[in-house]
Amino acid sequence: MVRIFGILIGLFFSGWLLVSFGMGAKEYYTNRPADTAEHAFHQHAKDISFTSDGPLGKFDRQQLQRGFQVYKEVCAACHSLRLVAFRNLEDIGYNEAEVKAIAANWPIPTPDIDPATGEMSTRASLPSDKFPKPFANDVAAGAANNNAIPPDLSLITKAREGGAPYIYSLLTGYQNPPADLPAANQPGPGLHYNPYFANLNLAMAPPIAAADQVSYSDGTSATIEQMAEDVSAFLIWTAEPKLEERHQTGWAVLIFLLIATFLGYLSYKTIWADIKAEKKKKEAEA
Structure with a gap:
């Protein structure tokens, strides 16, 4: 009796779920939400590939150094790299002396007060230091950027x-708003139209605004x-600073598993060969 009662309860809830799903599907297809301007004008990311893409991907050290130069001369004024230490730059091709020179030109605030000026003093960064924040706190960051706090860039390619x-x-997507963009979505004061941003308007001005904004040493x-x-x-x-190591480890593990699988199969054939032969012999004698 208890079993029958349990089955009936299960059938009731299963049926209710099916009915709810059907009603929800019907409501969605008969009264679909209207597309907003964000849906109509938002564009998906451009099709671009990087040398680090794919299971065999590797970093182009020369490109990484150029990218660091762009970060240093363009992005670092607003965006931090709080998870990256100066000494990590050795992984992209800088030697120890170059890392020390880069760190020395990046001042870090200290708790001390300069008695001559009353301002907070600074010290030169060491290779073991993380990249310092460009602003003292979020209040200062928002005040300098139209109330929009610039995100830290350490994990930005994973976070977006x-x-x-x-x-x-x-x-590369900053442009003038299209003529048919609704008035409600027009960029207001201090905002910039960018169809690749979720709500179409960015508080960040175009950081890379013109060619030759950075002078590459490699030509x-x-x-x-x-x-x-x-x-x-x-x-x-x-x-992903360990991306190359991860790829190498993955291939090594895959090769090991293939070899282990092959050896396991051979072991299986060897161990069970005599047993199968003995079983067939007994069956023949019977």
Whole structure:
């Protein structure tokens, strides 16, 4: 009796779920929500590939150094890299002396007060230090950026849907609003139209605004697209500095598993060969 009662209860709830699902599906297809301007004008990330893409991907150290230069000269004024230490730059091709020189030109605030000026004093960064924040706190960051707090870029390619192609698209996507953009979605004071951003309008002004904004030491032409691609590649590295090691480990593990599977199969054949032969012999004698 208890079993029958339990089955009936289960059938009731299962039927109720099916009815609810059917009613919800009917409501969605008969009264679909109207597309907003964000849906109509928002664009997906541009199709761009990086050398680190795919299971065999590797970083282009020269490109990473160019990307770091773009970050240092363009992005660092507003965006932090709080999870990256100066000494990590050795992984992208800088030697110890170069890392020390880079760190020395990046002052870090200290709790001490300069008695001569009354201002907070600073010290030169050490290779073991993380990249310092460009603002003292979020209040100062918002005040300097139209009340929008610039995000930390350490993991930005992991934190944003679309990853590095999205970052590249955003940096190269600033444009004038289309003529048919609704008035409610027109960029207000201090905002900039960008169809790759979720709500179409960004508080961040175009950071890469013109060609040759950065002078590359390797002779690469510093177009807007090139600078955007280089800094996007650099931010892939900041988010996944061990990407190459992970790829190498993955292939080693895969090869090991294939070999182990083959050896296991041979062991199976060897161990059970005599048993099968003995079983067939007994069956024949019977």
